[in-house]
Amino acid sequence: PTMAPTGLLVAVSTLFILALSILRDPKGNKPTINLKTSVRAWSHVKSLPTRLNTIRPPTRYRRASGFRPQGRREWVVSAADAPQGSLEVDYVLDKIYQSVFRGVDIAALPTEIEHLTSAQEDTGKYSIGRNRMRLTDGAFVGRDVETFEENPENNFIFSCGYDGETVWVVDESKFPVELSYDEREAMILGYWIFGSLYTLPHLRKDLQHTIVSDSVELAELGAGENDVVLRIQLRSDKYSSLAYSSIVVDTKTWLPKLSSSTYCNMEKSISLEDWKPSYGILMPTKTISTDSEGKKSTGYLNAVSVFPKENTNAGSNEDESVTDGKYPSLHIDPRNSNVYQKPSSEIRDTYWNTTMPNAVEIRTSRSGYILIPAKIDGEDLGYWIIDTGASSNAITTWGAKRLGLSIFGNDSAKVLGGNAEFTYVQASSLEVGPMKWSDPIFLAMSLDSTKNEGVRIVGILGFDFLSRVILEMRLSGSQSSWAGPNLANLYDPQTYDRDEGLGRLRASDKNAPEMGTTGLKFLSKTAHIEATVKGSNGEPSTNLMMLDTGAGNCLHFDKTKAAECGIVEEKGGLFASTSYFMGAGGAQVKSVRASIDWLEIGGVKLRSEGFDAELLDYHDDMSSAANGILGVKVLDGCKVIINYPQQELGIQALKPDLKSPPRRLFPFKS
Known part of the structure; x- marks a missing residue:
């Protein structure tokens, strides 16, 4: 009232x-x-x-039902009474803008602001970095050097950017990846919140804003009686609006003090502390980040530079308390207008021996894994799993010890069935067929779940390997026994001709149908494709699914999300519906089985009596937009082209089922 x-x-x-x-x-x-x-x-x-x-806002901001009491909180804006575009939300944004930018007129603000930062994680990893933000359109670029207490000489160069449309990252893989879905949105929101860009009037049009009033959520965020909580996310008409951030604002100072973000089924909170002026703009000089696993990282703002609108080639630097002189890659040239754009994908750490054949003999393990021989530091220790569901390369701990690889840093990763602990190691070289890769980095970890594959497995070749090679493979092995040989042809991405590759596979089997293709998208550096699935109890549905050749089954889904697609537990029958398997995290995972009538990838329909899906009481999707995982057995009896550099998967069924139902496409189920 x-x-x-x-x-x-x-x-x-x-x-x-x-x-x-x-x-x-x-x-x-x-x-x-x-x-x-x-x-x-x-x-x-x-x-x-x-x-x-x-x-209380001035009269021009008020509406009849705009403010109302909420328990101990004296007065807050209700989300129900404050839809997008309402004056109450504008009032909160205006107050934050006035506090942060100190009433400076938009036209008088600098074009770009650059920050020099440092951070220390509780795992022992620390970093220094630079980031630059362009206030005119919200573009940004960031560069960090991450290193470890155990071995400061080993470090990772991490960079990311947003040019107004594309969001990209480059990490230890040295390969630029274009982010999509939740990750893309979370990256934009993270930078815009740190730089308070979300309050700029000309950028508000790209965002949806609401005021949080739910008492439970307010309590979870730790909002006090003098706080208001603003939720922001990117507009759904331009983005998919899968990620969002809740910002706790102190109404005494109108400065944000906490940001909590939800994306990729994870949560991350960042406290924004010790706001101090620099060039007339208030900035948080200390941040404490906490991820969904409870890991903390404390960051500091050490120096600020601005680049005025009237002279973008000149910058004014304050006294820097942290030097990055030993890391020239951190410097961002103010005269380079392309610094925000995705870097070139050219890889300089691989050598291709053109005198060697492209073909390499591969095998299929008992669980269906695709195994390829490789030499690490000149030694052949066994086979490696080609894993499109792995964001990095991995080596067994016994393999790292046998080679005497030095360890630097340790961490953990979320995997099916829990968390997997690992350490970082670096080898001198990895040779696979005609390709030789210099100074590859691996995660050294236990791979006990691969002990019963009938062959010695040394490690996993994931995104870092697949981004440096194009694989053409024929997978005609049995799903149930040690089978082989099959062949894989490895090609240099710099010289590979896509049309020739598709023609080469078609020519190898003239009776086979046309090869289908579908785009690859990467979430947390794991391959995802669109696939249409027909369960036995529903209509076909098209889903964004992870392609995981490191998963030995056909398909698996979160049980609840699968039911929305008509994929439900199979009752009765010859085989038991409930089973257990060991996840990579070491814990047993319970699953129930569901029948799949057919699956379609890139216009190629796959149908097999052996197709089934594992339904889990476990949420393993990398995005809110994703639903399900395609395991390696889906590709059995197919020819495939795994083309990470050009973000494409080619597929051809060796024994197509021409009697399968006509193709029907349905919207995403998420």
């Missing part, structure tokens, strides 16, 4: 307090007035209008 005038509010409150203060004596005789209670309550009421005015 509209707020009453101060005088009326005080008068009504006084009468109410006097009524509460009238107490009967124990015998029920004449009433008495507890003056001590009345005076204390009156003092509280006198200060109430003043405290209300600290967060």
Whole structure:
């Protein structure tokens, strides 16, 4: 309701307090007035209008139902009463903008702001970095050097950027990856929140804003009685709006003090502390990040540079307390307008021996893994799993010890069935067929789940390997036994001709149908494709699914999300519906089986009596947009081209089922 005038509010409150203060004596005789209670309550009421005015908007911002009490919180904007574009949200954004940018007119703000930062993780990893933000359109670029206490000479160069459309990252793989879905949105929101760009009037059009009023969520965020919580996410008409951030704002200072982000089925919170002015703009000089596993990282803002609008080639640097002189890759040239754009994908750490054949004999393990021989530091220790579901390369701990690889840094990763602990190691070389890769980095970890594959497995070749090679493979091995040989042809991405590759596979089997292709998208550096699945109890549905050749089954889904696609537990039948398997995290994972009628990838329909899906009480999707995982057995009896550099998967069924139902496409189920 509209707020009453101060005088009326005080008068009504006084009468109410006097009524509460009238107490009967124990015998029920004449009433008495507890003056001590009345005076204390009156003092509280006198200060109430003043405290209300600290967060009450001026008349031009008010609506009839805009503000209302919420428990102990004196007055907050209700999300139900404050839809996108309402004046209450604008008021909050304006107050933050005025506090951060100190009332400076938009036209007078610098074009670009650059920060020099340092950070220390509780795992022992520390970093220094630079980031630059362009205030005109929200573009940004960041570069960091990460190193470890155990071995400071081993370090990772990490960079990321946003040019107004594309978001990209380059990590220890040295291969630029274009982010999509939740990851893309989370990266933009993270930079915009740190730089307070979300408050700039000309960037608000790209965002949706609401004020959080749910008492449970407010409590989880630790919002106090003087706080207001603003939720922001990218607009759904331009982005997919899968990630969002909740910002806790102190209404005494109108400065954000905490940001909590939800993306890729994970949560991350960042406290924004010690706001100090630099070039007339307030900035948080200390941050504490906490991820979904409880790992913390403390960051510091050490120096700031600005690049004025009228002279973008000149920057003004404050005294820098941390030097990055030994890391020239951190410097961002202010004269280079392309610094925000995705870097070239050219790889300089691989050598291709053109005198060697492209073909390499591969095998299929008992669980269906694709195994390829390779030499690490010149030694052939066994086979390696080609794993499109792995974001990095891995080597067994016994393999790392046998080679004497030095360890630097340790960490853990979320995997199916829990967390996997690992350390970083670096080899001198990895040779696979005609390709030789210099100075590859591996995660050294236990791979006990591969002990019963009938062959010695040394490690996993994931994104870092697959981004340096194009694989053409024929997978005609059995799903149930040690089978082989099959062949894989390895090609240099710099000289590979896509059309020739497709033609080469078609020519190898003239009776086979046309090869289909579908785009590859990467979430957490794991391959994802669109696939249409027909369960036995529903209509076909098209889903964004992880392609995981490191998973030995056909398909698996989160049980609840699968039901939305008509994929449900199979009741009765010859085989038991419930089973257990060991996840990479070491814990047993319970699953129930569901039948799959057919699967379609890139226009190629796959149908097999052996197709089934594992339904898990476990959420393993990398994105809110994703639903399900395609295991390696889906590709059995197919020819495939795994083309990470050009972000494409080619597939051809060696024994197509021409009697399968006609193709039907349905929207994403997420």
